[in-house]
Amino acid sequence: MSHPTFLGMPPFPEAAKEALANTQQRANLAKATATIRDKRARAVAEMPDWEHLRLAGAAVKDTVLTRLPELLEQLEERVTAAGGVVHWAADAAQANAIVADIVKAHDGREVVKVKSMATQEIELNNALAAHGIDVWETDLAELIVQLGHDLPSHILVPAIHRNRSEIRDIFVEEMGKVGRPAPDGIGDEPAALAEAARLHLREKFLRAKVAVSGGNFAIAETGTVVVLESEGNGRMCLTLPQVLVTVLGIEKLLPTWADLEVFMQLLPRSSTAERMNPYTSMWTGVTPGDGPQEFHLVLLDNGRTGTLADPTGRQALRCIRCSACLNVCPVYERTGGRAYGSAYPGPIGAILTPQLRGINQHPVDAQTASLPFASSLCGACFEVCPVRIDIPDVLVHLRAKVVEHKRGHLGTEGAVMAAMRATFTSPRRLGAAQRLGALGARVVGRRGRLRLRGPFWIRAWFGTRDLPAPPGQSFRAWWRKQHDRS
Amino acid sequence: MRVGLFVTCFNDTLFPQVGRATVSVLERLGVRVEFPEAQTCCGQMHFNSGYRPECVPLVRRFADVFAGYEAVVTPSASCAAMVRHYHHVVDPAVAVPKVYELCEYLIDVLNVTDVGAHFPHTVAFHATCHSQRLLHIGDRPRRLLEAVDGLDLRPLAHPAECCGFGGTFSVKNPDTSTAMGIDKVADIRGTGAEVLASADTSCLMHIGGLMSRQGNPMRILHLAEILAATK
Known part of the structure; x- marks a missing residue:
C-alpha cells in the first residue's frame, strides 16, 4: 500500500x-x-x-x-x-x-x-x-x-x-x-x-x-x-x-x-x-x-528542544492537539489542511511546523518559510485556544525570523519595505510621496479607481481588486491649509 | 484635555476625508484637536511583515511626536492596537502614549453615545478583527451608530469573520485573501444595506476593491464620516 x-x-x-x-x-x-x-x-x-x-x-x-x-x-x-x-x-x-x-x-x-x-x-x-x-x-x-x-x-x-x-x-x-x-x-x-x-x-x-x-x-x-x-x-x-x-x-x-x-x-x-x-x-x-x-x-x-529555546515561540509546545484553532480559522476553512504541507495544519501548524523544522536555529526551506505568513492575523485562534497560545504573536515573531534569515536577499519586498521606512521616518518625504501619488493618480486613474500592472505585489492586489485613486489633497495638506488661513 | 489626532499614514494619504470627519466630530463635541505634523506611521506594516529593525525608528518617532498629549485619538482600530499591544514589544524602553480608537474615546472618555449625527440610510457595519479581538471595543460602534438620527443598522450573518485583508497577507496570499473577501462581500450584500461602514479603512479598501471589480460598487464610509454627518 x-x-x-x-x-x-x-x-x-x-x-x-x-x-x-x-x-x-x-x-x-x-x-x-x-x-x-x-x-x-x-x-x-x-x-x-x-x-x-x-x-x-x-x-x-x-x-x-x-x-x-x-x-x-x-x-x-x-x-x-x-x-x-x-x-x-x-x-x-x-x-x-x-x-x-x-x-x-x-x-x-x-x-x-x-x-x-x-x-x-x-x-x-x-x-x-x-x-x-x-x-x-x-x-x-x-x-x-x-x-x-x-x-x-x-x-x-x-x-x-x-x-x-x-x-x-x-x-x-x-x-x-x-x-x-x-x-x-x-x-x-x-x-x-x-x-x-x-x-x-x-x-x-x-x-x-x-x-x-x-x-x-x-x-x-x-x-x-x-x-x-x-x-x-x-x-x-x-x-x-x-x-x-x-x-x-x-x-x-x-x-x-x-x-x-x-x-x-x-x-x-x-x-x-x-x-x-x-x-x-x-x-x-x-x-x-x-x-x-x-x-x-x-x-x-x-x-x-530547539523550540523550547525560544522564549516567544515555546508556547507552541503547550498545544494539546485539540484543533479548535483549525475549526475557527478563516484561512484553514477555505484552503483545507493539506495546503500547510505538514501533519500539523491550520494556525497551530503555521507556528509549530517551522519551529520543529528548526526556524529558531537556521534558515528553512521556502515551503516552511511561507507558513508564518499563511494568516490574516485575525486572532480567532487565540480566542479559542484552551491553553492560551497567542498564535498571532508567535506568527509575527516567526515572520521576523524569516526576514532575518533572508537579509540581503529580500528582493523587491525588501526594497519596498526600506523605501517605506525611509518615507515614514520623515514627514517631509511622506508629504512629497503623497503629492507624487496624487499627480500619478490623475494620469492613470479611471473614474476615480486605479487598475495597475507591475511587479508581483501590484499584480497580486489588482488581480481581483480595484483601488481608489489617491485624493488630490492629503490630510496633512488640508490641515496645513486650514491652519495657515486661521 | 490636550488631544492629539493620529490620522494614520493610510488615511492621511488615501482617505483624508476620514481624518477631516474625525476632526469634525471631535470639535463638535468641544474637543480641541491638534495634529502634530511630524507624525507618520505606527509601524504596523513593518511589524506584521517581520521587518522589526525597520519598525524601531517608527515606534520611537511615534512616542516622541505624541509625548505630552494626555490622549491620542485615531480613526483606526488596527493602528490603535499596534500602538497599545506591540510598541513595547518593538522597543521595551519606549514610553507608549495613551492611544484611543475613536469609538473608545467618544464612549469611554467623553461619555457620549449620541454625537448629534443625522444619517438617514441603511448601514451594514463590518466589525474588524483587530477592533474586536485586539482592542475589544465590543458593541461601542453599534451603540454610536444606533444613536445616529435616521440610521437603520442591518446586522451581518457572520459579523465575527475576517474579511481577508490582513495587511500584506492580501498580496502575499492573494487567492486566499480574495476567497475570504468574496464571502464577506456576499454577507454584506445579503443585508440589503445601502452603505458599508467600519472602524478601519484598510479592510474597507479591500472589501470595496472587490465590490468595484465585481462591477457593483457600494457606498463605503468610515464610521467617523457617518458620525460627522448632520442635517
Missing part, C-alpha cells in the same frame, strides 16, 4: 491556490468547520470557569516546559519500574528505526495503529512500509485517508475534506485490496459506512501482534500514559496485541495526576465539543496477565 508524504509540497500560497479551486472540498470544509465550531462554542459556554481553566492549562504546561529535564527522567524511572522500556529519539529517523526494530524483533509483518499526531509527524507509516511492515490505521477517519492514498487535512478529523459519498466510493474500491471488502451494495449512510469499517478492522485487531500509539498525556509522578479517543479502536489496539509501542513528544508530560483534571475538561470540549471524552485509556508499564505484556515508550524530540 502506498504512503503519500508531505515532503516536497509547494509553498502555502501555491498550495492554497490549488486547494481553493476544489469546490467540492471547499463545500465539505465550510459545512464541517461551521458545525464543529458552533458545537464547541455551546460546549464551552456551559462552563462558568472556562477562562480559569484556560489559565490553569497554560500554567501547568508552562511548568512542564520549565521542568522538562527532571520530569522526563522521573517518567523514565517510573515507566521502567512498572516494566516498560523507555527509548530516547532525537529525531524522526531515530524514532522510526526504534519502532521498526521492535516490530521486527517480534516477527511483526504488520501493526495496528491508534490515531497519533507524533507518528504522522515522523511519517512512521512510510518508514515501516520501507521495512516491508504493513501498517493499519484503525481510526475511522485515518482509515479513510489511508485507503484513499490521501494525506490527512485536520488534526482531529483527518478526512474532514471528504463527504460520505466519496467515503463510500473509497471503501468499495479499496477495502478488498487490503482485507475484508466493503459489503455488496453498501450505501453512504453513516451507520453503514461505520459498520463496513468495523468489520474490515476487526480481523486486523484480532490478528496483529504489535500496536503503535501516540499519547495525549504522560504523567511523570506515576509513569502513566493517557490516550483519549472516541471510537473504541484505540482501546482495542491498547489492550489486544502482545506488544505496545507508544511514540510520545517530550512536551506531552504532566507533573501529577491532579493536573490531568484540567485537561480532561479542556480537551474534549475544545476538540469534539463533548462534555466528557468517550474512551480514555490509561496504563502504567505492564500489568501481568492483562493487556500487552511488552510496552515500549519512545520519547521524541524532533525539534522540540
